[in-house]
Amino acid sequence: MASALLQTHPYHDQGAPSLYVWESVTNPKTQSALAPARFNLGYVGAISALIALTNPANAATTRIEQPHLIESSALRVHKSHVLPTQFLEAQNEMASFGSLPPGWDGPGSVTPVRTAIGDALAFLRLLPASAPSPEATASADGSVGWYWRTPKAAISITFRSASKMAYYGEHRDFDAARGVVDFDRHSIPGDLFDVIRFA
Amino acid sequence: MQPSNLCTCEEVPRGPLGLLNSNERVARVVVNPSHIAKKGGLKPGLFPPSHIKTAGLSLVRVDLISLEELKKLGNAIASVVPVGKDGAQPKLAGFVTCLVESLRKEVSTDADHRTLCVHDDPTEAENDLPENPAHAIAVGTLVHDDSEIERIRLRMIDLFTPLMQAENVYL
Numbered sequence: 001m002a003s004a005l006l007q008t009h010p011y012h013d014q015g016a017p018s019l020y021v022w023e024s025v026t027n028p029k030t031q032s033a034l035a036p037a038r039f040n041l042g043y044v045g046a047i048s049a050l051i052a053l054t055n056p057a058n059a060a061t062t063r064i065e066q067p068h069l070i071e072s073s074a075l076r077v078h079k080s081h082v083l084p085t086q087f088l089e090a091q092n093e094m095a096s097f098g099s100l101p102p103g104w105d106g107p108g109s110v111t112p113v114r115t116a117i118g119d120a121l122a123f124l125r126l127l128p129a130s131a132p133s134p135e136a137t138a139s140a141d142g143s144v145g146w147y148w149r150t151p152k153a154a155i156s157i158t159f160r161s162a163s164k165m166a167y168y169g170e171h172r173d174f175d176a177a178r179g180v181v182d183f184d185r186h187s188i189p190g191d192l193f194d195v196i197r198f199a
Numbered sequence: 200m201q202p203s204n205l206c207t208c209e210e211v212p213r214g215p216l217g218l219l220n221s222n223e224r225v226a227r228v229v230v231n232p233s234h235i236a237k238k239g240g241l242k243p244g245l246f247p248p249s250h251i252k253t254a255g256l257s258l259v260r261v262d263l264i265s266l267e268e269l270k271k272l273g274n275a276i277a278s279v280v281p282v283g284k285d286g287a288q289p290k291l292a293g294f295v296t297c298l299v300e301s302l303r304k305e306v307s308t309d310a311d312h313r314t315l316c317v318h319d320d321p322t323e324a325e326n327d328l329p330e331n332p333a334h335a336i337a338v339g340t341l342v343h344d345d346s347e348i349e350r351i352r353l354r355m356i357d358l359f360t361p362l363m364q365a366e367n368v369y370l
Contacts, residue, residue, distance in 0.1 A: 093233075101281045102281070103279055103280055103281050104230075104231060104280060104281070105230050105231050105280075106228065106230040106231075106276045106277075106279060106280065107276065107279050107326070107328060109230075135236050135237065135242055137233075137234075137242040137243050137244035138233060138244050139243075139244045139245075139246070139247035139248065140247045140250070141247035141248065141249040141250060141254075143247065143248055143249070144244075145243060145244070147236070147242050147243050147244075149236070149238075149240065149356075154353050154356075156243045156349040156350075156352055156353050157349070158243075158248055158345070158348075158349060160248075164345075166248070166345035166346050166348065166349050167346060167349055168346050168347070168349035168350040168353060170353070176308070176350075178346035178347075178349070178350065179346055180344060180345045180346055
């Protein structure tokens with residue numbers, strides 16, 4: 001299933017924020033079922049597995065006893081879900097936050113929330129290759145996020161537990177993007193997408 | 200709260216060092232180097248959202264303590280961090296500072312009200328940390344929307360100085 005670039009906001013009724021939808025590579029439930037196999041595919045595979053394993057929506061459907069599906073879906077991830085190379089460093093740093101011990105940022109600091117890291121990694125995979133690479137960032141309260149600072153834009157996105165995403169982005173050519181949304185790992189709010197794409 | 204007014208929480212001293220003056224500096228202790236961007240500059244992670252929103256962002260009143268006291272405090276905080284895989288105790292990354300006035304002048308997008316209160320918050324000795332009469336916090340004036348917290352974090356990156364070592368705080 002090839003990644004198809006964006007349809008402009010198919011959902012724009014009743015004042016709902018416009019959404020850009022990037023076709024998902026695999027069925028999330030299938031991803032979850034195949035997560036353990038992807039660890040055999042190296043670091044990229046492990047990242048994919050982390051995204052799948054940390055998706056609360058998939059937690060109840062994990063099944064690992066179907067080797068034929070494992071093989072086919074794992075290949076699909078490699079063929080159609082290749083992260084642009086400029087994002088690899090950010091991806092690896094984000095993934096590394098999961099191994100920070102309690103106290104990593106001083107008294108009272110906690111290990112970044114695993115589902116938040118999974119959300120952040122899934123978000124990165126929704127970005128177009130033309131977008132500048134973000135900085136990965138983690139906080140003492142367990143939240144993680146992405147950060148851009150360019151001559152044109154400043155953007156901060158935070159992921160916490162419960163799949164919540166909060167964002168604020170300034171761009172010299174656009175109105176500020178801001179919002180708090182339920183992040184479904186498949187779509188990015190349109191205003192946020194614009195400030196990132198043209199950052 | 201109007202932009203020009205002090206909040207009532209800023210008008211009542213809580214410890215022996217008294218009220219924060221708008222022209223004094225506060226420092227944020229940078230424990231982990233991951234808070235520094237690859238191109239330099241700070242990342243938003245240095246300013247945890249929930250601390251800004253409700254718990255209070257920990258700060259130190261650097262103009263009211265000595266260099267030695269600041270070093271001692273920083274080292275005490277760093278000593279709480281677990282040792283790394285190499286068995287070595289991580290070192291403190293440094294400090295960033297900001298004028299109290301800058302934080303108090305931060306206003307909402309519509310410029311209708313201030314977004315941060317900054318007041319003294321002396322702490323007792325606890326676990327491995329010494330008492331800290333020069334402790335202060337910055338905290339949201341209202342229960343801000345989380346997107347507003349993100350905006351405030353971006354502003355804080357602009358308001359605080361680049362990372363520096365304790366000696367440079369007092370140059």
